Amino acid sequence: MTFSQQELAEPDLSKSEPDLSDETGGRRIVRRGSWKFWVGIAICALFAIIAALGPLLAPNPNQTNSDGLQAPSLQHLLGTTNIGQDVLTQVIAGTTGSVIIGVVAGALTVVLSMIFGVGGAFLGGKWDEASSLLSNVFLVIPGLPLLIIVTDYVQSRDILVIAVVISLVSWAGAARVLRAQTLSVRSRDYVDAARVASESTWRIMLREILPNLMPIIASQFVFGALGAILAEAGLSFLGLGAPGGRSWGSILFFAQNAQAISLGAWWWFVPPGLCIAVLGAALGLINFSIDEQINPRLRTLAVLRPKAKRGGK
Amino acid sequence: MRYYLRKLGFYLIATWIAITLNFLLPRLVKGNPVDVILAKTQSSGPMPPEARHALELQFGLSHDPLIVQYVHYLGNLFTGNFGLSVSNYPTPAIDVVAQAIPWTLVLVGLSTVISYIIGVVFGSWLGWKRGSWTDGLLPVSTFISAIPYFWLALVLVYIFGLTLHWFPVAGGYDLNIVPAFTPEFIGSAIYYGVLPAFTIVLASVSGQLLSTRNMMVSTMAEDYVTTARAKGLRQRRVFGSYAMRNALLPSVAGFAMSLGFIVNGSVVTETVFSYPGVGFTLLQAVQNNDYPLMQAVFLVITLAVLGANLVVDIVYGFIDPRTRLAN
Numbered sequence: 001m002t003f004s005q006q007e008l009a010e011p012d013l014s015k016s017e018p019d020l021s022d023e024t025g026g027r028r029i030v031r032r033g034s035w036k037f038w039v040g041i042a043i044c045a046l047f048a049i050i051a052a053l054g055p056l057l058a059p060n061p062n063q064t065n066s067d068g069l070q071a072p073s074l075q076h077l078l079g080t081t082n083i084g085q086d087v088l089t090q091v092i093a094g095t096t097g098s099v100i101i102g103v104v105a106g107a108l109t110v111v112l113s114m115i116f117g118v119g120g121a122f123l124g125g126k127w128d129e130a131s132s133l134l135s136n137v138f139l140v141i142p143g144l145p146l147l148i149i150v151t152d153y154v155q156s157r158d159i160l161v162i163a164v165v166i167s168l169v170s171w172a173g174a175a176r177v178l179r180a181q182t183l184s185v186r187s188r189d190y191v192d193a194a195r196v197a198s199e200s201t202w203r204i205m206l207r208e209i210l211p212n213l214m215p216i217i218a219s220q221f222v223f224g225a226l227g228a229i230l231a232e233a234g235l236s237f238l239g240l241g242a243p244g245g246r247s248w249g250s251i252l253f254f255a256q257n258a259q260a261i262s263l264g265a266w267w268w269f270v271p272p273g274l275c276i277a278v279l280g281a282a283l284g285l286i287n288f289s290i291d292e293q294i295n296p297r298l299r300t301l302a303v304l305r306p307k308a309k310r311g312g313k
Numbered sequence: 314m315r316y317y318l319r320k321l322g323f324y325l326i327a328t329w330i331a332i333t334l335n336f337l338l339p340r341l342v343k344g345n346p347v348d349v350i351l352a353k354t355q356s357s358g359p360m361p362p363e364a365r366h367a368l369e370l371q372f373g374l375s376h377d378p379l380i381v382q383y384v385h386y387l388g389n390l391f392t393g394n395f396g397l398s399v400s401n402y403p404t405p406a407i408d409v410v411a412q413a414i415p416w417t418l419v420l421v422g423l424s425t426v427i428s429y430i431i432g433v434v435f436g437s438w439l440g441w442k443r444g445s446w447t448d449g450l451l452p453v454s455t456f457i458s459a460i461p462y463f464w465l466a467l468v469l470v471y472i473f474g475l476t477l478h479w480f481p482v483a484g485g486y487d488l489n490i491v492p493a494f495t496p497e498f499i500g501s502a503i504y505y506g507v508l509p510a511f512t513i514v515l516a517s518v519s520g521q522l523l524s525t526r527n528m529m530v531s532t533m534a535e536d537y538v539t540t541a542r543a544k545g546l547r548q549r550r551v552f553g554s555y556a557m558r559n560a561l562l563p564s565v566a567g568f569a570m571s572l573g574f575i576v577n578g579s580v581v582t583e584t585v586f587s588y589p590g591v592g593f594t595l596l597q598a599v600q601n602n603d604y605p606l607m608q609a610v611f612l613v614i615t616l617a618v619l620g621a622n623l624v625v626d627i628v629y630g631f632i633d634p635r636t637r638l639a640n
Contacts, residue, residue: 140324141331143577144581145576149338230461234577237461261467264475277461280456280459281455281456284456284459285452
């Protein structure tokens with residue numbers, strides 16, 4: 001934790017001495033962007049470790065005991081549920097579920113958006129028309145209602161099935177962003193040069209275009225994971241998650257059903273939601289700093305002394 | 314003109330896909346409403362086959378080939394006939410939805426507009442002040458924008474409803490008042506709507522704010538803003554007429570996505586507050602296996618979102634002439 005505190009303190013240092021000379025300014029810009037990045041990465045890593053160790057730390061989250069609805073104490077750090085389950089154990093087990101959903105659905109979202117976004121834009125012509133039409137349609141059809149309907153129709157609701165369904169209804173935004181970027185990269189001079197040098201289509205795609213899409217792909221993965229974690233939480237909260245599956249949303253579902261709020265059992269419903277928000281904020285920070293890397297204008301100090309604009313987009 | 318025709322054509326296709334999805338999904342997988350009703354009445358003895366047939370007729374279920382059912386389904390759509398709601402039997406599903414629409418329209422509509430205005434105004438101000446202490450607010454709003462709607466709703470219910478007793482925690486109006494256009498009823502509806510609306514605004518404003526801020530920062534780096542400054546124009550004029558106007562364009566174009574988020578969020582928010590709107594109706598339909606109602610709700614939500622997007626696209630064509638020329 002000392003690491004992230006150090007990083008957090010840095011913007012204050014730079015504020016106290018507003019030195020805009022090119023050298024220090026330049027260095028500071030990188031650091032400025034990076035504290036957001038590293039704090040985000042540190043929080044994500046923490047959750048990933050908890051998720052990986054979940055089965056060890058919380059082997060039996062459903063174990064009940066006689067003292068239900070206990071406020072946090074030394075014995076139960078986050079109190080107990082109405083049937084005496086330890087909330088901390090449940091939250092740890094829920095971390096595993098939510099993180100798996102985020103990673104799997106985020107990855108699938110990227111795959112789908114690459115097929116329809118990058119693929120369409122690269123092939124051009126009819127393929128592009130068709131795939132961008134499809135992604136625009138999926139963009140305007142409201143996601144959660146569709147998700148609710150589809151999960152209700154799916155017979156076996158496994159945590160992985162939920163992840164697949166979530167990515168099936170939510171890839172469109174990412175596809176549109178990737179398409180725009182591919183179109184811009186595709187028409188750059190070095191790609192034309194590679195064509196003239198008669199490089200194979202695959203080689204142009206993998207060696208010339210893909211590397212320039214990586215930051216955006218990374219940012220879409222983060223965005224997809226965040227969206228999936230939120231969507232799964234919403235679904236589980238509505239009682240439409242994987243039966244028997246453990247996630248932060250399902251804890252909230254049981255808390256809501258057991259009237260945790262009217263009973264004043266804040267220790268039951270606050271921690272899972274806070275976990276979602278903290279992990280979500282961490283992913284958001286990572287995305288924010290990726291944005292700053294891709295779009296140098298967003299780096300606030302660079303804006304004060306604009307460089308010559310690059311022609312075209 | 315071509316721009317508008319293209320847009321219109323696109324929304325027609327989108328509507329058709331939504332309608333077809335709505336037709337195919339239930340037929341691809343799960344049981345039918347007749348089974349649900351029969352299961353409900355099973356305790357009162359077995360049903361004769363004629364009764365089953367009668368119910369099938371009533372719900373418009375048939376064993377025709379899919380394509381025949383599809384044509385039939387499209388015909389029914391135009392007359393607003395979705396069949397009878399199972400959970401509110403024998404009320405037609407469309408009537409159940411019609412009752413819920415005004416609640417959601419007012420709640421979500423108002424909250425969207427409020428959140429949009431706050432997000433845009435405050436976001437462009439943050440962009441204008443970039444590089445100052447205001448940048449410290451960015452991590453805070455990143456955090457807020459990651460809070461799930463329903464959890465925010467739960468926390469607000471806990472604080473303002475159950476601890477402070479400022480606002481009611483469930484329902485759309487005081488059940489002791491007869492629903493009618495009386496000041497008493499409208500006042501009660503507003504009083505009950507404050508907390509759900511506050512939830513939606515608070516949860517959605519941060520995303521709008523962040524994207525406007527980033528657009529503003531990008532726009533500020535444009536040459537025409539520098540020129541405006543160099544000309545010695547007043548700060549206020551540079552802010553309003555040069556930077557903000559242009560920074561706002563993408564947020565209008567991105568309306569589809571933000572509306573999507575808000576619609577998603579309001580479905581769960583309505584559920585937390587048992588608000589008598591479309592989202593809560595959808596959830597009840599799902600919990601009761603009320604397929605006709607589910608289809609009607611999904612279609613109404615989809616059509617509303619598509620309609621809103623069409624309007625925004627048309628407006629966008631007016632405010633940014635470049636889009637009309639692009640194609």
